[in-house]
Amino acid sequence: MKEAIRVGLLGFGTVGCGVYRMIHEHQEELFHRIGLPIQVEKILIRDIHKDRKIIMPDDLLTTDPEDIVNNPNIDVVIEVMGGMEETKELILRALRRRKHVITANKDLLALYSGELLSVASEYGCDLFYEASVGGGIPVLRSVVDGLSSDRIFKMMGIVNGTTNFILTKMTKEKISFEQALADAQALGFAEADPTSDIEGLDAARKMVILSTLGFSMKVSLEDLFIKGISTITPEDIDYADRFGYVIKLIGIARRDHGRVEISVEPAFISKDHPLASVNNEFNAIYIYGEGIGETMLYGPGAGQLPTATAVVSDLVAVAKNMRLGVTGKSALIPYNKKQLKNDEEIFVKYFLRLLVKDEAGSFAKLSALFAEKNISFEKLSQQPLKGKGMAEVVIITHQTTRKAFLSVLSQLRDLQMVYEIKSGYRVEGE
Amino acid sequence: MKEAIRVGLLGFGTVGCGVYRMIHEHQEELFHRIGLPIQVEKILIRDIHKDRKIIMPDDLLTTDPEDIVNNPNIDVVIEVMGGMEETKELILRALRRRKHVITANKDLLALYSGELLSVASEYGCDLFYEASVGGGIPVLRSVVDGLSSDRIFKMMGIVNGTTNFILTKMTKEKISFEQALADAQALGFAEADPTSDIEGLDAARKMVILSTLGFSMKVSLEDLFIKGISTITPEDIDYADRFGYVIKLIGIARRDHGRVEISVEPAFISKDHPLASVNNEFNAIYIYGEGIGETMLYGPGAGQLPTATAVVSDLVAVAKNMRLGVTGKSALIPYNKKQLKNDEEIFVKYFLRLLVKDEAGSFAKLSALFAEKNISFEKLSQQPLKGKGMAEVVIITHQTTRKAFLSVLSQLRDLQMVYEIKSGYRVEGE
Numbered sequence: 122m123k124e125a126i127r128v129g130l131l132g133f134g135t136v137g138c139g140v141y142r143m144i145h146e147h148q149e150e151l152f153h154r155i156g157l158p159i160q161v162e163k164i165l166i167r168d169i170h171k172d173r174k175i176i177m178p179d180d181l182l183t184t185d186p187e188d189i190v191n192n193p194n195i196d197v198v199i200e201v202m203g204g205m206e207e208t209k210e211l212i213l214r215a216l217r218r219r220k221h222v223i224t225a226n227k228d229l230l231a232l233y234s235g236e237l238l239s240v241a242s243e244y245g246c247d248l249f250y251e252a253s254v255g256g257g258i259p260v261l262r263s264v265v266d267g268l269s270s271d272r273i274f275k276m277m278g279i280v281n282g283t284t285n286f287i288l289t290k291m292t293k294e295k296i297s298f299e300q301a302l303a304d305a306q307a308l309g310f311a312e313a314d315p316t317s318d319i320e321g322l323d324a325a326r327k328m329v330i331l332s333t334l335g336f337s338m339k340v341s342l343e344d345l346f347i348k349g350i351s352t353i354t355p356e357d358i359d360y361a362d363r364f365g366y367v368i369k370l371i372g373i374a375r376r377d378h379g380r381v382e383i384s385v386e387p388a389f390i391s392k393d394h395p396l397a398s399v400n401n402e403f404n405a406i407y408i409y410g411e412g413i414g415e416t417m418l419y420g421p422g423a424g425q426l427p428t429a430t431a432v433v434s435d436l437v438a439v440a441k442n443m444r445l446g447v448t449g450k451s452a453l454i455p456y457n458k459k460q461l462k463n464d465e466e467i468f469v470k471y472f473l474r475l476l477v478k479d480e481a482g483s484f485a486k487l488s489a490l491f492a493e494k495n496i497s498f499e500k501l502s503q504q505p506l507k508g509k510g511m512a513e514v515v516i517i518t519h520q521t522t523r524k525a526f527l528s529v530l531s532q533l534r535d536l537q538m539v540y541e542i543k544s545g546y547r548v549e550g551e
Numbered sequence: 552m553k554e555a556i557r558v559g560l561l562g563f564g565t566v567g568c569g570v571y572r573m574i575h576e577h578q579e580e581l582f583h584r585i586g587l588p589i590q591v592e593k594i595l596i597r598d599i600h601k602d603r604k605i606i607m608p609d610d611l612l613t614t615d616p617e618d619i620v621n622n623p624n625i626d627v628v629i630e631v632m633g634g635m636e637e638t639k640e641l642i643l644r645a646l647r648r649r650k651h652v653i654t655a656n657k658d659l660l661a662l663y664s665g666e667l668l669s670v671a672s673e674y675g676c677d678l679f680y681e682a683s684v685g686g687g688i689p690v691l692r693s694v695v696d697g698l699s700s701d702r703i704f705k706m707m708g709i710v711n712g713t714t715n716f717i718l719t720k721m722t723k724e725k726i727s728f729e730q731a732l733a734d735a736q737a738l739g740f741a742e743a744d745p746t747s748d749i750e751g752l753d754a755a756r757k758m759v760i761l762s763t764l765g766f767s768m769k770v771s772l773e774d775l776f777i778k779g780i781s782t783i784t785p786e787d788i789d790y791a792d793r794f795g796y797v798i799k800l801i802g803i804a805r806r807d808h809g810r811v812e813i814s815v816e817p818a819f820i821s822k823d824h825p826l827a828s829v830n831n832e833f834n835a836i837y838i839y840g841e842g843i844g845e846t847m848l849y850g851p852g853a854g855q856l857p858t859a860t861a862v863v864s865d866l867v868a869v870a871k872n873m874r875l876g877v878t879g880k881s882a883l884i885p886y887n888k889k890q891l892k893n894d895e896e897i898f899v900k901y902f903l904r905l906l907v908k909d910e911a912g913s914f915a916k917l918s919a920l921f922a923e924k925n926i927s928f929e930k931l932s933q934q935p936l937k938g939k940g941m942a943e944v945v946i947i948t949h950q951t952t953r954k955a956f957l958s959v960l961s962q963l964r965d966l967q968m969v970y971e972i973k974s975g976y977r978v979e980g981e
Contacts, residue, residue, distance in 0.1 A: 143842055147702055153767065153886045154699055251697070257843040259697020266696065267681070267689020269584055270863030272577055337583065395849065398828060412573055412860035413687040413850060419825065420846030430842035433700030445877040456583045 129189035132202025139429030225252035231326035245449035249435035257427025271410035278406035320349035394550030464524035470548035559619035562632025569859030655682035661756035675879035679865035687857025701840035708836035750779035824980030894954035
C-alpha cells in the first residue's frame, strides 16, 4: 500500500513555485480528494544558491535532472521548466521509467503531443496538460469530458493574455501598439522578447492543441493561418469602434463536413458578442457544438496560481487513476483523418479600408471588381479627404470565400485609382 | 467481453427524446470515445399510443418500469421522467440491481443526493447528474475535476433560464413582470405553473447541488435564503439602470473560514460584471477560488439538446468507468461539517429606495439611523416628488452585515416620516 503520491518538479520558476505552494496550502483538500498525501520529493533548479523566499528542506533541491526522471521514489513528474528538445528528452525518459507526466509546455505539445502520448500509452503512463491552454480555465477537460457526447464544429477564443492586454490598453487608452507593449512589459504582462505572443505563435500553439482534441484530428502549426497584432493602429481600433466592433486576437477552428480550417488573426468582434467584453489578460474560449449550441469558458489565461491550479488538478486526476489502477488509459488518439479546407471552402466576412482617387467613376470601378467575384456589401462608407483629391472607402462585406477576397485584394493593389489599402480584418461574432 | 453498453430510459419527454437522438446521431463519435456501441434497450413511457415523430422499433417502448429497473440486459438507467418519491424508488431499485444511474432531476438531488449516492456507492454503481445544474454547461464536472486542486470560496450565478428570460424581457422592453411572464409562457420558456421558477425554488435546488459539491458540505434547501422575482417592478429595473446595474436572479454561495451562506435573490449586478450581459434563457456560473482567481462558465441552461449533451456526456463517463472496471468510485462524500453563517457574519451591500416626508430634518434623522448601525453610504440621492410633500430617497450602502441592515429596515418601518419602503436589493459584482 502506497503511503503518498510522490512528485518531482522539473523547474521552479513562477509556475513551479505556485505548484509547490498549492500542494502545501491545499493539502487537506487534496488529501480528501485523493485519499493519500502528496509529497514533493525533488525539485530541479538551475542555480542552487538563488534566494527563493520559500522555506524548504535543503535536500529537496537538485541541479541534476537524473535525480527526478531516474528517481525510483517519484511517481509523477511535473514539467514546468519550459524549453524544447532537452525538455522533451527528459519527459520521454520519465515516461520510460513509468512516471506519469504533467506539463504546461504548449510549445512542446503543439509539436510533439503525438509522440509523447504514444510513449505514455506504451508505458501505461498518464500524460496530462490542462495548463497548456487557457491557463487555469479547465478548457481541455471540458472539451474531452464535459462535451464528450457532442460534435464540436467551431471553437473560437482569446487564448493569449499578453496580446489581449495590449489590445485592451490600445482600445481603452487610445495609445499606439508600441506604447501599449511597453506598458505591458513594465507590468510583467509581456516578456522582454514578446515575439511569440505578439506574432500570434503562442495562440497558434494553443489552437493546435485545442483543435487536435476538439476535432480528434492531428493538426500541426503549418496547417494554420497566423497573423499577429503588431501592425494594428489606433486608427483601426477607432474604425472598429465606429462600426460596432472591437479588435481582438482570435483563434478560430472550424469544421464542416470533416474538413477544417484553423487560424489566429486579429478580427473585428461584434460588441454584442461575449468575447468582445473579455478584457485585459483574461482568456475565453467559445465552443459551438451540435448539441450544446454554444458555451463559453472564461478566466485567467496565465499567472502563477491559476496555472498551478490546472497543473495540480491534473495531479489529482493522475493520483485518482493511480489509486484505481487505471493510469495510461485516458489519452485520446485522434481518430479523424486530417482534411484541411482550401481557400474556396473558407467563408468569411471582411472589413476593408482603402484610399482611392476622388473622381467620378471611382466607386463604380470598385463595385464592379467586387461584383465580379460575387462579393456583396453589408456596409459601406465613402468620405472625401479634404484637399487631397482622395476619398476613404470603408467596406464590410457579406460572407465570401477567402479565395475571392484575396483575389479582389490583389486586383485592388494593381488599380491605379487605389492609393493605399489601409487595413483588412476578418469580422466575427455576429 | 461486452458487446455494447445497454441503456434504459425512464421517461421520453423533451430531454428523453434528445438523449435518444444524440445517442443515434453521434454514434460514431461515441464509439470512438468508449470503444463499444451504445444501445437503447427500453424506454419507459406513459402512453403507448402517443404519436412521437421518431421512428423506432415497437418493442423498445414499455409502460412498465420493471422492464427497465429489473431488466438484466440493461447496464445504465437514464432518468429523465421527473417526479419525486416514485422516481426515487425507481432509481434506488435500479441501483440495487447494480445499474448505473444518470439523472437530470434537480428536485430529487437537492433533497436526496446523500441517500442516493450512498446506495450507489454501496452497490458499486456510478450516479451522475451533470444535467441537473446549468443544463448543458459542464459546471459540476469543472467544480469536481477541473478545479479539484483549488479551494473554492464563492460561486455566483444565473442558474435559472426562465427567470433570466423574464428579467431580460422586462429590461429590454420595459414591460411588467406579468406581461413578461405571459410572453415567456407563450414562447415555451416558462411553464403553465411557473411558481418553482419565479419564486426562486428551482435556482435554490441547483445552488444546493452546487454548494454541496463545491464546498464539500451537505447543505439543504432550508439553509438557503430564497426570494423570487415576482415583486420586481419596471421602476426597480429603471433605477438599477440609472445607477449602473441590471437586476438578475442570482444564486450566491460563499464560504469564509469554513462557514457558509447560500442565497437566491434578485440582485443589482454592476453592468461591468460579465454576469450582467448574460441574457435571455442563458445561464452562467462564476466561480471564485484561491488559486484560479475567477472563472466563468456560460451556456444554455436548458433545452432539449443542451441538456441531452450533459446526460450523454455522463453516459460516456459511466461507460469509460465500466470499461476500466472502476465504477462506483467517483462519488464525493462531503467531508466538511455543515457550518452556516449567521446574519452578523454575512456582509452585503444594499440598494434601498424609500418615500419620506419632505421636511427639514428628515434626512438628518435617516442618516443618524444608519450611522448608529455603522452603515455608511456609497451613493445617495434625494429628490422631491412635486406637490406631494414627499421626497424619494435612494441609498446604496457600503458593505454591512445583513443583521445591521435588517435592523435598520425594521426601524425605518416604525418611523413616522417614512411613508413607504419601495424596494431593497442586494448589490453584487463590483
